[in-house]
Amino acid sequence: MTTLAQIFEKIIGDDVGVAFSAYDGSKAGPSDADLRIEVRSPIAVAYLAQSPGELGLARAYVSGHLDVHGDMYTLLSRMWSLTLNDLPLNAKIDAMRSLGLKPLLMRVPLPPQEVRRSAMARLGSRHAKRRDAEAISHHYDVSNRFYEWVLGPSMAYTCATFPKEDSSLEEAQFTKHDLVAKKLGLKPGMRLLDVGCGWGGMVMHAAKEYGVKALGVTLSKQQAEWAQRAIEERGLGDLAEVRHMDYRDVAESGFDAISSIGLTEHIGKDNLPSYFRSLHDKLKPGGRLLNHCITRPTGKEKTINQGGFINRYIFPDGELESVGYLIRQMEDNGFEIRHEENLREHYAKTLRFWCANLDEHWDEAVQEVGRAIARIWRLYMAGCVVGFERNKVQLHQVLAVRLEEDGNARMPLRPSVDWP
CATH class of the missing domain: 3.30.1050 (Nonspecific Lipid-transfer Protein; Chain A)
Structure with missing residues (x-):
C-alpha cells in the first residue's frame, strides 16, 4: 500500500x-x-x-x-x-x-472563510456595484486592529518604495506617497481625488505635506471610519476627507490630479475602458493620473484564476492585466502616457515586513480574527513574496495626463531630480 x-x-x-x-x-x-x-x-x-x-x-x-x-x-x-x-x-x-x-x-465541508462563487453570483454580474462592495468588504473589513498590527503605523496596504536597502517600512511608505505626490505635481491649493483610498494614507499625505484639498473614496466601511477619525485626530479636517462610497458615484469633477493606488486590480478587464474614461472626465485639462497596481508580467498568462487560492480567499473577482494592456486602455480613453516604472522588487520587500509584523503579533492576531484568518494571511503574504521575487507578478506605476485642447501636457521637459 x-x-x-x-x-x-x-x-x-x-x-x-x-x-x-x-x-x-x-x-x-x-x-x-x-x-x-x-x-x-x-x-x-x-x-x-x-x-x-x-x-x-x-x-x-x-x-x-x-x-x-x-x-x-x-x-x-x-x-x-x-x-x-x-x-x-x-x-x-x-x-x-x-x-x-x-x-x-469523502464529503468534506469547505472552510467557511472560502468565498463561494454561487454566493457571489447572487449579488449580480462580476463588478456590479453590490458585488464589488461585498468583495471589498470580504478582504478589507477584517479588523482595523489586525491591519494595524500587520501594516504598521502608516496603515498603507500597497507597495512601498524603498529609497535604500535598509530603509524602514514607515520610511518606504512615506517615500511611496511622496513619489506619487511628486509625479502628480501636487502644489498647495490643488484638488486631489484618491480612488480606492484605503485608510487614507495618500489623502493625509497630500493634505499635510502639500497643502492639497484631498478627497478619498473606499468601498470599505471600516477603512472609511478609521481614516476619517485619523484625519480629525491629525487636525487635517479642513483639507482631507474620506468617504465610504464607490468611485463611480463621486459627483465632483475638475480635479487637478487623481491617484489610484491599488484599485485597478478590483476593476475587471471589461470595465477598464469606462474606469479610465471616468477618471479622465473628472480631471481638469492638464490634470494628471497616477495609476499604481499589480500586473501580470505579460499578456499571455491567465487573466482570472477563479479556482485559485487568491480568488477564493483573498480577492474575490480580482483580475490582473499586463501593464501594456492597461496603458493601451489609458491611451484609448483620452490619456497621454508620460512615465512608467516597475516596482516589483519593492513589493517583495514590503511584503517581507508585513510577514514579520504578523509573526510578531501572531497570538494577538489569532485572538482578534481567529486562527483560520491568520493562517490565510500568513500563506497569502508569504506566497506573494515568492511571486514578486520570481516575476510571477509585478507592480507598475503609470503616470498619464489629460491634455489641454492645444495638446499642452503641462509637463516639465525632464522629471524632477527627486524621482528615483
Missing part, C-alpha cells in the same frame, strides 16, 4: 529539504530539516485529492488539518513550482490514483 509520505516524495521530490509526517505514521525527507509539513487527518488528504495543487493545500492548511512547522516563505520558495505554478494535469491524475477513491468520495 502506498503511504502518504511516498506520495509526497513523488510529487515534491526528495531534494527540497522539507520533511514530511502524516497521521498514518509515514515520514519522508531529512530528519534534521528546518521545515516540516504535517498531515494531521484524512480530511487534509480529501482536500488534496479533490483539489490537487495550491487550492487543496490551502484548504487543508487554513482548516488546520495540515500544519507547517518552520518559516512559511522558505517553504513556499522551495516548493515554488507547486505553490505558484500549480500541478500539471498529469501530476494531478497520478496523485489522485495514488490516493485512491476513498479521499475522492
Whole structure:
C-alpha cells in the first residue's frame, strides 16, 4: 500500500529539504530539516485529492488539518513550482490514483472563510456595484486592529518604495506617497481625488505635506471610519476627507490630479475602458493620473484564476492585466502616457515586513480574527513574496495626463531630480 509520505516524495521530490509526517505514521525527507509539513487527518488528504495543487493545500492548511512547522516563505520558495505554478494535469491524475477513491468520495465541508462563487453570483454580474462592495468588504473589513498590527503605523496596504536597502517600512511608505505626490505635481491649493483610498494614507499625505484639498473614496466601511477619525485626530479636517462610497458615484469633477493606488486590480478587464474614461472626465485639462497596481508580467498568462487560492480567499473577482494592456486602455480613453516604472522588487520587500509584523503579533492576531484568518494571511503574504521575487507578478506605476485642447501636457521637459 502506498503511504502518504511516498506520495509526497513523488510529487515534491526528495531534494527540497522539507520533511514530511502524516497521521498514518509515514515520514519522508531529512530528519534534521528546518521545515516540516504535517498531515494531521484524512480530511487534509480529501482536500488534496479533490483539489490537487495550491487550492487543496490551502484548504487543508487554513482548516488546520495540515500544519507547517518552520518559516512559511522558505517553504513556499522551495516548493515554488507547486505553490505558484500549480500541478500539471498529469501530476494531478497520478496523485489522485495514488490516493485512491476513498479521499475522492469523502464529503468534506469547505472552510467557511472560502468565498463561494454561487454566493457571489447572487449579488449580480462580476463588478456590479453590490458585488464589488461585498468583495471589498470580504478582504478589507477584517479588523482595523489586525491591519494595524500587520501594516504598521502608516496603515498603507500597497507597495512601498524603498529609497535604500535598509530603509524602514514607515520610511518606504512615506517615500511611496511622496513619489506619487511628486509625479502628480501636487502644489498647495490643488484638488486631489484618491480612488480606492484605503485608510487614507495618500489623502493625509497630500493634505499635510502639500497643502492639497484631498478627497478619498473606499468601498470599505471600516477603512472609511478609521481614516476619517485619523484625519480629525491629525487636525487635517479642513483639507482631507474620506468617504465610504464607490468611485463611480463621486459627483465632483475638475480635479487637478487623481491617484489610484491599488484599485485597478478590483476593476475587471471589461470595465477598464469606462474606469479610465471616468477618471479622465473628472480631471481638469492638464490634470494628471497616477495609476499604481499589480500586473501580470505579460499578456499571455491567465487573466482570472477563479479556482485559485487568491480568488477564493483573498480577492474575490480580482483580475490582473499586463501593464501594456492597461496603458493601451489609458491611451484609448483620452490619456497621454508620460512615465512608467516597475516596482516589483519593492513589493517583495514590503511584503517581507508585513510577514514579520504578523509573526510578531501572531497570538494577538489569532485572538482578534481567529486562527483560520491568520493562517490565510500568513500563506497569502508569504506566497506573494515568492511571486514578486520570481516575476510571477509585478507592480507598475503609470503616470498619464489629460491634455489641454492645444495638446499642452503641462509637463516639465525632464522629471524632477527627486524621482528615483
